[in-house]
Amino acid sequence: MTPDAFTTLDQKDPLRAFRQYFDLPADVVYLDGNSLGALPKATPARVREVVEEEWGQQLIRSWNTRGWIDLQRRIGDKIGRIIGAEPGETLVADSTSVNLFKLLAGAVKLRPGRTRIISEIGNFPTDLYIAQGLAALLGDGIEVIAVKPEDVESVLDERVAVLMLTHVNYGTGAMYDMAQITERAHDVGALMLWDLAHSAGAVPVELNAAGADLAVGCGYKYLNGGPGAPAFLYVAERHQAQLQPAISGWFGHAAPFAFEGDYRPAGDIMRLAVGTPPVISLAALEIGVDLMLDAPISAIRDKSIRQTELFIELVDQEIPELRGSLASPSDPLRRGSQVCLRHPDAWPIMQALIARGVIGDFRAPDILRFGFTPLYVGYADIWKAVRILRHIMVTGEWRQDAYQAKSKVT
Ligand SMILES: Cc1ncc(COP(=O)(O)O)c(C=O)c1O
Numbered sequence: 572m573t574p575d576a577f578t579t580l581d582q583k584d585p586l587r588a589f590r591q592y593f594d595l596p597a598d599v600v601y602l603d604g605n606s607l608g609a610l611p612k613a614t615p616a617r618v619r620e621v622v623e624e625e626w627g628q629q630l631i632r633s634w635n636t637r638g639w640i641d642l643q644r645r646i647g648d649k650i651g652r653i654i655g656a657e658p659g660e661t662l663v664a665d666s667t668s669v670n671l672f673k674l675l676a677g678a679v680k681l682r683p684g685r686t687r688i689i690s691e692i693g694n695f696p697t698d699l700y701i702a703q704g705l706a707a708l709l710g711d712g713i714e715v716i717a718v719k720p721e722d723v724e725s726v727l728d729e730r731v732a733v734l735m736l737t738h739v740n741y742g743t744g745a746m747y748d749m750a751q752i753t754e755r756a757h758d759v760g761a762l763m764l765w766d767l768a769h770s771a772g773a774v775p776v777e778l779n780a781a782g783a784d785l786a787v788g789c790g791y792k793y794l795n796g797g798p799g800a801p802a803f804l805y806v807a808e809r810h811q812a813q814l815q816p817a818i819s820g821w822f823g824h825a826a827p828f829a830f831e832g833d834y835r836p837a838g839d840i841m842r843l844a845v846g847t848p849p850v851i852s853l854a855a856l857e858i859g860v861d862l863m864l865d866a867p868i869s870a871i872r873d874k875s876i877r878q879t880e881l882f883i884e885l886v887d888q889e890i891p892e893l894r895g896s897l898a899s900p901s902d903p904l905r906r907g908s909q910v911c912l913r914h915p916d917a918w919p920i921m922q923a924l925i926a927r928g929v930i931g932d933f934r935a936p937d938i939l940r941f942g943f944t945p946l947y948v949g950y951a952d953i954w955k956a957v958r959i960l961r962h963i964m965v966t967g968e969w970r971q972d973a974y975q976a977k978s979k980v981t
């Protein structure tokens with residue numbers, strides 16, 4: 572394909588208008604929105620309004636007059652529309668790690684007598700760490716068993732309390748069939764908990780249609796809520812009255828402002844709230860979520876598939892050294908919105924790319940990871956990224972000393 576063909580694709584792109592709503596440096600091709608989403612242009616003004624007007628002028632009155640008290644639920648319901656949940660099933664709260672703890676703990680208690688939490692060896696480490704920490708805290712023979720993705724179904728039996736999987740794998744982009752795996756978990760009476768960190772806003776997700784029980788996800792990736800944005804959690808309506816909150820904070824109380832001495836959980840999703848929510852961060856997140864709601868997820872998915880396919884095809888065509896290096900599934904239907912390539916020198920190669928304005932990720936030990944966020948990545952960006960990657964590989968530019976030193980965040 573020629574560069575002109577990519578420009579034509581951009582001209583015909585139904586999502587083309589969305590790029591203007593993001594503030595991106597002109598000289599950067601940003602292929603890391605799956606780690607930290609881009610800044611929506613409307614966010615700074617909204618944050619300023621919350622700080623200067625709602626906080627500065629209205630002070631504590633804003634909890635009522637500006638709806639601060641309802642933000643977690645209000646934004647939760649909006650995210651619910653992106654992940655196939657009904658109103659009242661999704662709450663914005665805490666971080667993904669903390670939400671995993673709350674939901675896993677609640678799930679284990681819902682399956683008394685069962686001792687196993689099953690997960691996947693390549694899961695994002697925080698998911699495994701949280702499960703391990705919870706098992707150690709609970710004792711009672713509770714154990715975490717992590718197996719290869721292809722072995723997940725074969726370890727499901729009546730000992731399993733909960734199956735906890737990340738829908739789209741952070742390291743490879745491999746995507747599970749949500750409905751099928753959820754059904755297998757239910758076949759043995761286990762609960763299904765999905766981590767949607769790399770799915771929400773990236774691929775179509777239908778939690779209720781799939782029969783999922785519980786889910787968590789990030790606000791700062793495809794939802795563009797900003798660094799450390801509050802996360803979300805989902806509890807299917809049918810479990811809400813029984814799920815015991817493991818962290819029984821006052822925001823989850825049935826009547827927080829009655830200031831009672833004893834804990835009584837709220838009757839609905841609010842029981843999973845803990846303490847005072849970060850209002851300024853919630854306001855920033857809402858801007859990102861609103862933008863996402865304006866874009867049909869089917870158009871996002873179509874563009875994402877097209878972009879990842881084109882990227883793979885171009886790398887194959889243009890960069891002999893990277894031919895056959897694909898670490899993501901080659902079937903786009905089994906892949907999220909990212910492409911991973913394997914190379915023993917992935918670290919310095921990625922540093923050289925970043926120095927030339929193509930921002931992707933390195934993931935240990937040998938992965939070059941490229942995230943495609945269709946709201947602001949164009950087709951011409953893909954052409955440019957592959958040309959620069961080609962230059963770096965052909966010239967051996969990545970071998971320079973400057974690109975060898977490791978930094979703290981990789
Ligand atoms: C699958 C997955 N879960 C969880 C997280 C992060 O959790 P937290 O936001 O609590 O750091 C990430 C990325 O950081 C992730 O990729």
Ligand SMILES: Nc1c(O)cccc1C(=O)C[C@H](N)C(=O)O
Nearest residue numbers: 605606607695741742768980981
């Ligand atoms: N949350 C992150 C952070 O605070 C620093 C650096 C990276 C992250 C990430 O989100 C990593 C990301 N979940 C990943 O898939 O690799």
